[in-house]
Structures are given as C-alpha cells and as structure tokens.
Amino acid sequence: MASGVKPRVKVPKKAAAGETITIKTLISHKMESGQRKDSDGNIIPRSIINRFTADFNGQNVIDVTLEPAISTNPFFEFEAVVPETGEFTFTWYDDDGDVYTESKEITVS
C-alpha cells in the first residue's frame, strides 16, 4: 500500500487564546479490513492505518487506535484548545510501516 495516500486537514488559521477549535482530518487510504475476499476466494490481507495522533507544539490533543472497522479514507473530527501561536502536527501510522505527517500553523491573538 502507500500509493495515493494523501492527508487532508482543516484547521482554522486564527483563534483567540484558549479558544476551542474544531479540527477535521481525512486521509485517503483504502483500509483493507482483512475480511474481504478477492474473486478467487482468497482473503485479501489486512492493510490499514492503525494509529492517528494530533499534537500541538509537542503536546498531545488526541491519539486514536484504529481497527479494521474504520471506514475507507479514515475521517476524524475533534476539538482542541489553543493556548498560543503554534503548529499542529498530524501523524498517521500505516500497517506497512509508513508514516504520513501533515502540519498546520495557527495564529493565536
């Protein structure tokens, strides 16, 4: 796997200090569950993203463990508190060892 994986993240550009913001993330990934069979009846091996984390200036916001029951193109929406200007780092861990990251900056006034 690892072809055509593209993370997309929506973070507001500005916020007030201590404000709660909503973050939406989506990563294109087929999330092969390991339950499906191909046309010959053989089980297609599992290939999913098994962990997703979001951090802000080195502090954790959310850390998710994913099982095969998460849909294709895993989507997450959650809320974070932003104490200061900084950068969000989003990380997805693939079963095959690949790690995908995406960063977004936010200005806090």
Place this chain on the structure above:
Amino acid sequence: MELTRRKILALGSGTLAFASLTGLPAFASLTDEAIAALTGGAEIGEGAITLTAPEIAENGNTVPIGVSAPGATQITLYADGNPVPSVATFNFGPLSASRSASTRIRLAKTQNVVAVAKMEDGSYQMAKTEVKVTIGGCGG
C-alpha cells in the same frame, strides 16, 4: 388450538431456527469480553457519555459515529455484530477540548454500537445504540 405432537415439533424447530439465525449472542459476548478486559470487571455507569449514530444506515461501509464524554480520558468504540468487535480507541491529551470525536465506521449488519469511556476518576461510562444497516460493510 389443539396441540398435536406434530404441531409441538414444528413449534420447537421454529424457535431453534430463529435462535441460530440471529447468531447475535456469540458476537455480543465477544464485545462483553472486550469490555470486561478494558474495565477489569469494574462497574459501568451510564449517562455521562453521548453516542451519536444514525438510526438507519443505508450504507454499512461508512456510518458516521460521534462520541462525547466530558471528563473522559479515553473512549473505546465497539460494534457487536462485526467479525471483530473493536472499532477504535480515542485517547485524549492535555490539549483536547471537549473530549469528543467523530469518525466513520463499517458495520457488517444491523447491530449495537457501544461506546465505553474511561473517566478521569477511573470510573467507566457506557452508551449503546442500535444502528439498522441496509447494505452491510466489511465486504465478503
């Protein structure tokens, strides 16, 4: 109605067929086992956690699910009719605001979705809702 031996036999086989068709108890116990492993057999309260799911999901491949439990450090989702009941575990860090999250999950068939939250004081809260699935996910 006159109860003949034949009718009684018919009745008996009917209930048997029904029990084997539903097949839910086996999966439900899997979920119960998973929850017991998570909580260590602690008592589970209800009320401090909200689970948002559609009543009817036309496509079991992508069912929007939301959970919210103020004061939770961790929320685990289960789907008791899936081949593997575990769905996802959300661990909330210090910068997490509302201890809520939404995602999209696969449901193999009509079943209960269960959310268990571990609260900051170490107690557990549970919410359960049934989702009717028109076309199941998980392939096959």
